[in-house]
Amino acid sequence: MSGAPIPVTVIGGYLGAGKTTLVNHLLRHAGRLRIAVLVNDFGELPIDADLIESREGDTLAIAGGCVCCSFGSDLIAALRLLAAREPQPAYLLVEASGVALPRAVAASISLLPDYANDGIVVLADAETVRERAADTYLGDTIERQLAEAGLILLTKPELAEPDERQRTRVWLERYAPVLDCEHGRVPLELLLGAQPATYARLPASGGLHPAYDSVAFDGLGPLDVARLAEALTESSLGVLRAKGVLRDTTGGTLSLQVVGRRAETARVNVAEAGRLVCIGLEGRLDRGGIEARLSGALHAA
Amino acid sequence: MITIYRARRVLTMNPARPEATHVAVRDGRIVGAGSLAELAGWGRHELDERFADKVLMPGLVEAHSHAMEGTFWRYVYVGYFDRMDPDGKIWPGAKTIDAVVDRLREASAKLADPAAPLSAWSLDPIYFGARRVAREDLDRAGRERPIGVLHASGHILNVNTKALELAGLLRPGVDHPGVPLGDDGLPTGELKGPDPMMIASPHVGFDREVLAADELGLRYFGKLCVRKGVTTAADLANLLPQDAVRMMLRVTGEDTYPVRIVPLLRLQLLSGQALIDRALELRKQSTDRLRLGMVKVVADGSIQGFSARLRLPGYYNGAPNGLWYIPPEKLREAYRLALAHGVQIHTHTNGDEATELALDCIEEALRCHPSPDHRFTLQHCQLADAAQFRRMKALGVCVNLFPNHHFYWGDQHYATTVGPERAERMNACATALATGVPFAIHSDAPVTPLGPLFTAWCAVNRRTASGRVLGERERIDVATALRTVTLGAAYTLKLDGEIGSIECGKRADFVVLEDDPERIGAERLNDVRIWGIVQGGRVFPASAA
Numbered sequence: 001m002s003g004a005p006i007p008v009t010v011i012g013g014y015l016g017a018g019k020t021t022l023v024n025h026l027l028r029h030a031g032r033l034r035i036a037v038l039v040n041d042f043g044e045l046p047i048d049a050d051l052i053e054s055r056e057g058d059t060l061a062i063a064g065g066c067v068c069c070s071f072g073s074d075l076i077a078a079l080r081l082l083a084a085r086e087p088q089p090a091y092l093l094v095e096a097s098g099v100a101l102p103r104a105v106a107a108s109i110s111l112l113p114d115y116a117n118d119g120i121v122v123l124a125d126a127e128t129v130r131e132r133a134a135d136t137y138l139g140d141t142i143e144r145q146l147a148e149a150g151l152i153l154l155t156k157p158e159l160a161e162p163d164e165r166q167r168t169r170v171w172l173e174r175y176a177p178v179l180d181c182e183h184g185r186v187p188l189e190l191l192l193g194a195q196p197a198t199y200a201r202l203p204a205s206g207g208l209h210p211a212y213d214s215v216a217f218d219g220l221g222p223l224d225v226a227r228l229a230e231a232l233t234e235s236s237l238g239v240l241r242a243k244g245v246l247r248d249t250t251g252g253t254l255s256l257q258v259v260g261r262r263a264e265t266a267r268v269n270v271a272e273a274g275r276l277v278c279i280g281l282e283g284r285l286d287r288g289g290i291e292a293r294l295s296g297a298l299h300a301a
Numbered sequence: 302m303i304t305i306y307r308a309r310r311v312l313t314m315n316p317a318r319p320e321a322t323h324v325a326v327r328d329g330r331i332v333g334a335g336s337l338a339e340l341a342g343w344g345r346h347e348l349d350e351r352f353a354d355k356v357l358m359p360g361l362v363e364a365h366s367h368a369m370e371g372t373f374w375r376y377v378y379v380g381y382f383d384r385m386d387p388d389g390k391i392w393p394g395a396k397t398i399d400a401v402v403d404r405l406r407e408a409s410a411k412l413a414d415p416a417a418p419l420s421a422w423s424l425d426p427i428y429f430g431a432r433r434v435a436r437e438d439l440d441r442a443g444r445e446r447p448i449g450v451l452h453a454s455g456h457i458l459n460v461n462t463k464a465l466e467l468a469g470l471l472r473p474g475v476d477h478p479g480v481p482l483g484d485d486g487l488p489t490g491e492l493k494g495p496d497p498m499m500i501a502s503p504h505v506g507f508d509r510e511v512l513a514a515d516e517l518g519l520r521y522f523g524k525l526c527v528r529k530g531v532t533t534a535a536d537l538a539n540l541l542p543q544d545a546v547r548m549m550l551r552v553t554g555e556d557t558y559p560v561r562i563v564p565l566l567r568l569q570l571l572s573g574q575a576l577i578d579r580a581l582e583l584r585k586q587s588t589d590r591l592r593l594g595m596v597k598v599v600a601d602g603s604i605q606g607f608s609a610r611l612r613l614p615g616y617y618n619g620a621p622n623g624l625w626y627i628p629p630e631k632l633r634e635a636y637r638l639a640l641a642h643g644v645q646i647h648t649h650t651n652g653d654e655a656t657e658l659a660l661d662c663i664e665e666a667l668r669c670h671p672s673p674d675h676r677f678t679l680q681h682c683q684l685a686d687a688a689q690f691r692r693m694k695a696l697g698v699c700v701n702l703f704p705n706h707h708f709y710w711g712d713q714h715y716a717t718t719v720g721p722e723r724a725e726r727m728n729a730c731a732t733a734l735a736t737g738v739p740f741a742i743h744s745d746a747p748v749t750p751l752g753p754l755f756t757a758w759c760a761v762n763r764r765t766a767s768g769r770v771l772g773e774r775e776r777i778d779v780a781t782a783l784r785t786v787t788l789g790a791a792y793t794l795k796l797d798g799e800i801g802s803i804e805c806g807k808r809a810d811f812v813v814l815e816d817d818p819e820r821i822g823a824e825r826l827n828d829v830r831i832w833g834i835v836q837g838g839r840v841f842p843a844s845a846a
Binding site for chain 1 (some may be wrong): 387469470472474475478479480495496497499500509540569570610622624625626627628629630631654657
């Protein structure tokens, strides 16, 4: 392992939910970021032909330094190979198979110290997800997938009748915050748990999608990280994703990350700490509220 | 030149001529079974008397095993029950954790390199009560070398402290449902499920590539087949990369290789049309002793691992329903394409919900591509109820049931997994028979030991390890069981025109027995002594395997 662990987002959702479209969109807009994608669904490497620079076995080289590999039956071996690549990918997206439970996939990835979990995003097809969730064979699998999501992306929203789409959205919100995702368009920052320092180098979120807003803090002193993490999941704040490296009151340094209503902290060993970035929808991100929670956590210290 | 073998008795499985005293063989094929006078009519022959005091039956057919059983025998056997290795040595069962540790310690002492990994297999701590095996137990057999012990189910790996260190798992904060933690916050050494196992297995000598396709393993497997009377065995399944196929063609093509191997291509790296194309390409490479071109699909997990998909009312102990291993759409697509191209698919379904889904998908696919005699086969299919057997019959589906499960885990199924009622109907051979569903029975070796006569004993007696008869009414009689481990199994592999009975024109595949399985008594079917086999007219005594 060289340096910091590679952040990993697990993308779940049933067949046809739009995982492939999403992955292609991300690879197309990765800019200079070295994103690696692992796909499972039984040997297919469904990447748009114009993105592919070369192919070697199960690995596709994508324009701009990205790679895409299929892991077939052995996720762990694929992860090991990927971590050994030079240069190491900066981010990893793992596309779970249509019937996989994404939390189990994330848990397995966390067994390798080269990787750090960065959230679970589950895709739901606006037209079919409720029907699938009522299916005799699939219903419990679909519901378990949704219940494990940090964020739900509602795909193909344009294909559903507006009323139906709204009902589906309300139904899905019982599991996690829901975002529309037309043709795979969603800002990279929402899917990739970028370190705060690298956010500056990401394409401006506005460039991808004008509907998102972010707020960043730097030079933060020691604070009650657990308390802050919990607070940032309050739905009234509108935080869809937050990432920070913070000094804890106990003296350690912790990473903090929030994906929708799920927050996680982990002890890390990095020199620079005291940063936090929060992302949400334009007009829904409550900057004042976030600042208030932050100062509450600082005072608790 | 014709060889006529004289036997004490020939059980032919040919209902028109169920018994004979002689069988005539020419160029690896049977020219006839009957009396010497009848067979002499074929012309010049040599009378071979070596089986004069033996009983001949059609060579046994194991339609669901894994050649990996041969591979495992290079590792240390620590199973609870006695088991015969490829050289015929019986390894006594390790009845306690201490016995397992002693066995490991002995093996460790024989390894020159103190850092070399030690690998063992077939641990079954279900028989050790509530106590789980922990890394400290294995440390007693060696603290400096990594040690890994695979469970009989194949779904759990126990490792020692050194192996956890090497795998980077001996740290606080590990958060995985398949990695239980001890009071110290560190992993106990039990690794459940494929991903946690894969983290440690390279460090304890379980190399995935070796386990997948391995020349020495295939040779050992052949030796085991000779000892168990098996002349045709399915390897269910394999990813079958071309390198592995070349190796299997070479090994099985040797004059001394004793068994016909039927490897199935697993839907895993390939799916859809690519899978079917590969199956058709493989079929063209088939030889007499390597039959390629069939496909295996896995629909759900295992019952004792609570990963099988059950219908209502679910698991007896309240565990949540299991997992789908393939999206239903993929199953439908595979069936439809396979029927369109005449490829046979075998589907692993353990739970009754998985069976129901498979039947639904087969029914749909058959509506698109009506295919008389497709012989799609449900493998394990342990929990099917009577209505599902009726559907199988209506759809032309075959089933390969798993009676060995009753012996090894029947008590647990009764008490914990599915409860008394469904435990008694599990692997319902009598229902399959009464409904007219063509069926086979299997060992799933190495999950349970290869040995169709033992499997037949299980189907006839349905005894659990504790001695309970589990589902008296689902027992079958000896004659049916013997037909099932020969012609029945051959039918599911679409080989019943060539093997499975001793009759004119078929391949000269026999199991040579010291005892008469029809006369030894149902309770003692498993005690029938096996002298060896004749395969394609070639004689292989077990003593020389």
